[in-house]
Each structure stands twice: as C-alpha cells, then as structure tokens.
Amino acid sequence: MSSVPRFWRSLGSRYNLEGTRCKECGEYYYPPRNFCVNCRRIGHIEPYKFKGTGEIISYTIIHTAAEGFEDQTPYTLAIIQLDEGPRLTSQVICDPDKIHIGMRVRSVFRKLGEDGEGGMIYYGTKFAPEDS
C-alpha cells in the first residue's frame, strides 16, 4: 500500500485534517499545498486545521477493492467538499443504501487499511453522517 515514511510524513493531515490556507487570496488547501495555485509566487501559505464537516459531492460503492482494502468490501468512497471549500476523497462509514449526493458528513478517526498480515496498519480520517 505504501512505505512507512511516505505515510508518516503526512500524519498531521491524515490524523487531524491539517491542511493549509493562502493568506494572500484566502484559498484553503486540503491535502496541504506549499504553493498557492492561484497566487503562485506571491502567495503566503500557512497551516490550517479543518473543522471536518462537509457534504458529499459524488460517491461509489467499491466491490473490487484496492490493494490493502480487500477485507473491507463493499466499501463506500466519496468526494467530499469541506465547508471551507476544498474537496477530498475519503471512505464514508454508513449504510451503502443510505448514502446520497448532498449528504452532510463529519470527519472521524478510523483504521484505513493495512499492508497485509503483520504489516503496518494505517489510521486516518474517514467520514460519517453528520447526525450519526
């Protein structure tokens, strides 16, 4: 699934929804960017912790899993727009029959996947219905 350093260096973002914001234009970035795509060289990027609430833009229910997610099928995957603006791709923990476009969701801390038996277990952010 991934190397340990590759996962570890983005722990803040994966565990706590830490992204960035450009002080110049006010754009929020998640995943974090060090370079504002609007302002480019004149941008001033600073850290920002997202509130973790948002809305489902689109979704799918995955039946044929990605590597490392075989035990989880069927699982829901969605594009979520955070209330601050940026969108991200995440799993949503809910009844697959109930998921819908426009559904309000909030971030939760969960196990993401693992590198086979005895391998690293990855934790991070998933989303759940806001009212659950």
Add this chain to the structure above:
Amino acid sequence: MRDVAIIGVKNTKFGELWGKSLRDIVVEAGAGALEDAGIGGKEIDSLYVGNMSGGRFIDQEHIGALIADYSGLSKNLHVPATRVEAACASGGLALRQAIMAVASGYNDIVIAAGAEKMTDVGSEEASSALAAAADREWEGMAGATFPGIYAMIARLHMHRYGTTSEQLAEVAVKNHKNGSLNPIAQYKNRITVDDVLNSIMVADPLHIFDCSPITDGASALVLAPADIAHKYTDTPIYIRATAQASDTIALHDRRDITTLDATVVAAKRAYSMAKLKPEDIDLVEVHDCFTIAEICAIEDLGFAEKGKGGIVTANGETAIGGRIPVNTSGGLKACGHPVGATGIKQAVEIVTQLRGEAGKRQVEGAEYGMTHNVGGSGATAVVHIFSRER
C-alpha cells in the same frame, strides 16, 4: 513549422499475448509500420515510444533503449530513442513528440510507437500499477481504484443529467459490435445491454462490462515531412493538429467532476490549429477506458451537448453510419487497453479509415478524423486531428 504526414502504420494483435514479451510485440509493430512505409532502418532519425509502466508490469525501465536495441536501431545506427510517459496518454504523447520532432525540422523520418505488456503480472498487481495514474497519496490511500474514480464521475453525471446505466451500457454494446469487425481486437464477441447490466458490479454504478480490460499490445506509426511523403506512399495521411492540456491529478480537485477540462482545452487548441469545427470531423477515436469516459469525451470534444452524451449514444448517432462514428476500432473496451499503446492504436485506426482500408467498419467518405487520449482521470489529454487531403 513543417507539415507532417503519416506514411506507415501497424498494430499487433491486442489481447493476452502470453507467448510474447514486450520486446517481441514492439518489434512486430515497428517492423510492420516500416514495411508499410517501405522504409529501412538507416532512414530513421529518431524513435519515440509511449509506455506507462514497464517498471511495474515487466520490472523493466529504460524502455526507449530496449526497443531501439531489439529493433536493430541501436548497435550500428545509434538512433536516438526516447520513452514518453503520461499514464494512459503515453502513446498519444509519444505521437505528439514525434510530430514536433518532424515539424521543427530536427528530424525527417521518425517512428512513434506505443506498447504495454500488462498480463505478465496478476490482475491485482496490474490494477495497483494503473492506480498510480491517479493521486496515490490522496486518492489511492483512501481506497480509491480507477473504476471507483470513474464511478464517481458516472454517479454525478447520472444525478445531474439523468444519464442511465442503460445508456452507459450502450457504449459497451456499440464498441463490442465495432470490435467484432476489427481483426486485432481482444474481444470480438457482441454483447447486449442486459449482458452489461447483469455483469458483476466493480464500483457502483460501473459493472465489469463498463470497464476496459487488461491487455498486451503494441502499435507503431512512421512519420515524414508532408513534402516528401509521396515518395514513400500513395496514401499519406496528414496531421492537421496536435494539442495537449493538463489538469489536476486528483479528481476531487477538478472544477467540475463531470467535465474533463484538459479534454475541453486540448480540443479547443486542436480545432483552432486545424481551422476546423466538430461538425467537420467524420469520425473520432476517444478514450473509453470506462463507458462514462466515452460519454464525457463526446461532450467535451463538442460532438454532443453537455449532459446529452448518453442520449446521443443510445440514439445510435455514434455508431458506424451515424452522425459521428465513435471508436470504430472497438475502442479501449473491445480492442483492449494496453495503456502505453492505446494513443498510437487510435491513430492507426484513423489512418486506416482515412486511407479507406477499414473493410467492414469503413466510414464512407471519411476526410477528417480525430483521436483523443487521456491519462489518469483526465490530468492529461492529447488530441490529434488528421486529414486525407493535405
């Protein structure tokens, strides 16, 4: 800039070519294209080869040199060979590099090839290699697969425009019908809408018959300056436009999830360069890695109003004999999708059609053809326009 023509083409058979290696199929395609052009190795000035992931699929990098070597172009001739990578748009981009080499005057005779050997690894490993064309850290690590990413495009397209699973299935039905007329296609069996809807669900709403398969194959083209093309062939096909555009690597960062802006921009650039409009194009090979991708492509290229791609397909407007035949070759769905080769294969089909040599799948009186090759979920798009007359 000089005008550029295609003077030779060749596809290998596409499919599970377990008895052949990457180098076997590339040499077969390259030699076939040279034979088609009536050209020998000494005349070749350079070679560009599209290959997405030799390192993952066959554990081999340095593909440019490998191919030059096994084509007999390196030991005595020392022909420069460059591998080009843009995920599933690698082939289209290799063609674009080759065109620029000839157009600029740096080179005269150039080979543009594409190849991928995907079945030397298991399907899980192949899927994992393909997933690297999306954003591995922020899509892949969340559990995204490629069908999953395109499924989210499909879901929103259905939600917003009323596109149905049956309309998506019609893309696969048409492309299998066209593929049944193409000797190189991986799948020559015709299928029905029910076959698609009853096939297993991969990523809701996409069934397995909504997805292009894992395939081995290679394709090659020989390019020459238009001024000397008639020296080699009676039927040179001219390149009227080459255009490329990029977009965000992750689908979630797109302006509009249901529109591939890279395609829209590349098409706009291509139409402008060729001084043509969508109505002028007689046939198009689009990147149908999933059925929804063809729906989006015909909308983004200007062949259907936004949101109407499904209806246009179900009406038969994109069939051979329809208003704008799409994927006469069978597309990625029926031909198979050897990722690095696809962009070149699309051009081989258009050249074959414009030469009038496409047999039972011939589009009568075709003058202008287009190819559209996409990398990932739309982070790269490459569009070419070809013509029969200069």
